[in-house]
Amino acid sequence: MIAAPAAPVWAQPSAGAAQTVPGSADARLKALYDAEWDWREKEMAREPGEDGRGATADHLPRVDAATQQRRLEYWTNVLSELGKIPRDQLSPEEKINAEVFETIITAFVNDIRFKTYEAPFNSDSFFWTDFSPREGFQDADEYRRYLGRLKDVPRYFAEQTANMRAGLARGFTVPKVSVTGRDKTIEPYTKADETNPLYVPFLQMPSNIPAAEQERLKAEAKQVIAQQAVPAYTELLSFIRDEYLPKARTNISASSLPDGKAYYQAMIEKFTTLKLTPEEIHKIGLSEVARITAEMEATKKKAGFNGTLGEFRHFLKTDPQFYAKTPHELIAEASYWVKKADLKLKDTIGFLPRFRHGILPVPEALAPIYTGGRGGLESCLFNTYNLPARPLYTLPSLALHECTPGHSFQGALALEGPPRPAFRNATYFSGYGEGWGLYTEWLGTVMGIYETPYQEFGRHTYEMWRAVRLVVDTGIHHYGWSREKALDYMKANLALSDHEITTEVDRYIAWPGQAVSYKLGELQIRRHRREAEQALGPKFDQRKFHDAILQIGSVPLPVLEERMKQFIADGGENPPMTAAAP
Known part of the structure; x- marks a missing residue:
């Protein structure tokens, strides 16, 4: 047995005032991010909550242009001060905090520099619904x-x-x-x-x-x-x-x-946390589309279908056996897959949070233009609008990604995981979070979730969906593709309904760069797993591997890369974890 390292880098409580030498690099960094966080909470109309989650204040944040410019000046100054702190003098834990902090503040600066606040909504997320709660309040x-x-x-x-x-x-x-x-x-x-x-x-x-x-x-x-x-x-x-x-x-x-080319590159880096160009991402997408197409062909044969791949997609999109007859049936089916995943968690992940999410339909007012599902700490949503556009064979993948062990599970872990600076608890990097969500769809094959070749093809469909995003997003925003070309490309490669495909393409049009984060994050996590399995052999334990990813919290993908190298160097063991107070 390999002993756990004595210097816990990734999962220990944040250094407190008593542990930090006044005037040291750690102390300077902590003072900077604590002050910025307090300022940001007030700016965004938040106030401390008793359970560790920020409580929404009795007013909405200011969003006028003068306030935006004031924030730009503040955050630009924060980056300047951060640059004066010698990174080589930071403790290992604070180096992570510094990388996370810098990535967050850089994204804030770029958003205001490109004045993204002048287009304050997209195709399915709106400022006029953001503060409308799904349920009641506690007091x-x-x-x-x-x-x-x-x-x-x-x-x-x-x-x-x-x-x-x-x-x-x-x-x-x-x-x-x-x-x-x-x-x-x-x-x-x-x-x-x-x-x-x-x-x-x-x-x-x-x-x-x-x-x-x-x-x-x-x-x-x-x-x-x-x-x-x-x-x-x-x-x-x-x-x-x-x-x-x-x-x-x-x-x-x-x-x-x-300044569109610089704007698009900034959005790619914001959502992926990687320094990849549109050309590089487009090429990766084309390669993944080819690989997944081959896997689809194999699964089609497994299902005993003798026609072409296109004919199989048409069969899946049109046969009534693959669609719910009532909203309740779809919600019940989704609930089954979430509970099946719950059953498998003890063999998949080491640290399991106590917080549990519910399952609700997407609100009626949003459903016509909303995605098929979306995770959240309190509840995981499934879209029951237009049931002929909601295939049941993709529900296992959707439930894994959005609910457990995907986004809702991630939210609970963030709430109950290791103590870390307050700004870290409110951080979400799309490359990390969506990468994990897509990884859990593949993980369902290891967990024994999928029961039929059709559901396995549904997983391929969802993975292909994220692969074609690399091609379509860069095609639209870099290569000048028309909406029609993007729609045709997706229809040629996906067994999703035309309604879902149209909704998704319009989302990519309105939200440049976000869609490419899923596949890039998932590819990195699966690469890390292959590297760990090869290096550790029989010592590899997927529960510890997943804990290593999840315990660090939402981080830029380059930080995750370093964590995985450390995990392998430590023989597949993690430092002892100290959970946050419930």
């Missing part, structure tokens, strides 16, 4: 803070609208094709009654709030929604329909925007 104080945010909606929307007008003036907008139809997501919020999504938290209030106080809060909510929120939403709806949509850009390439 009266949370309800009162929520009412404060609703009262702030008119000011917040006015600032967002001013930003969008500035974007229109310089040609920096969400593409018209990604705006079309999205105005309908605003409509439910213009109703001055209990059907307004903003009223959802008041439909089921916790019993710890006295009945009389519940009635007072409900009455105030109805008044605030009707008199302040609804007029603001109505005005926003008119702006989007009458001014923004008619003037939104018709070209879809990020490279065609002001």
Whole structure:
């Protein structure tokens, strides 16, 4: 047996004040990121929460151009101060914190430098729904803070609208094709009654709030929604329909925007945390498409299908046996796969969090333009809109990726994992997080999740989906592909419905660079596993391997690379883990 290393680098508690020598590089770094975090929480309208998660304040953040420029100056100065701290004098743990911190702040600076706040939504994520909760709150104080945010909606929307007008003036907008139809997501919020999504938290209030106080809060909510929120939403709806949509850009390439090539490269680096060019990513995508196509052919034969791959995709997309008849059936099927994954966790991952997520349908107002599913700490969402577009053979992969042991599981681990600086607990790098999510789809083959060749083909379909993103995203934003060419390429390679493919392409158009992070992160994690298996042989334990990835938390992929080298050097053992307080 190889002893665990005595100098725990990756999973020990953050150095506290008593452990840090005043004036040392560690102390200077800690003072810098702690001060920035306190400042950022106030700027983003957050306040400390008792359970370690930030609580939303009684107002919404400022987003006006003057505030954005003030933030740019602050974060630019932070980077300057960070550059003065000698990295070679930092402890191993603080070197990680420094890399994470620098990557985060650089992304903030680039977002403001390119004025991305002038296009503050995309094809399926909207600022007008971001603060609309899925469920109720835990106590009266949370309800009162929520009412404060609703009262702030008119000011917040006015600032967002001013930003969008500035974007229109310089040609920096969400593409018209990604705006079309999205105005309908605003409509439910213009109703001055209990059907307004903003009223959802008041439909089921916790019993710890006295009945009389519940009635007072409900009455105030109805008044605030009707008199302040609804007029603001109505005005926003008119702006989007009458001014923004008619003037939104018709070209879809990020490279065609002001300083577009630099903007697209910055977005690639933001989401992947890698220094790859669009050309390199496109080439990787084409290689992966070819590899996965060969695996699809083998699985088609396993299913006993004698036609071509195209004919097999058509069969899967059109045969009624592969589709739920009711929303409940789809949710029930998804629940089965999540619980099957739960059963296998003890053999897959060492540290298991206590926090559990629920399973809910995507809210009705968002469902028509939303993805098939999305993970979250509190709940994992599945889309029950347009059931003929939601194949059941992809549900196992979707459940693994979005729920367990994917994103919802990751969220619980972040909540209960090793203590680390506050800014780290709120960090999410798409290359790491989405890379892990896609890796768990493949991991399902090791866990014994997939039961039929059709479900295995569903996994291939989802992996191919992420591979074609490398080609399509760079095709659109670097090589100038049309929307039609992107749609045709995806339809030729995927057994997804036309509805899902269209929704996805419009998402890539509106969100440059994000889509390429999944496959690049997954490829790196699978490479690390091959390297560890080869180097460690019979000493390789996948539970420890996964713990090594998950315990470090969300980090840039180059940091994960170094962690995996250390894992192998340590003989496949991890330092003792100290969990955060529940």
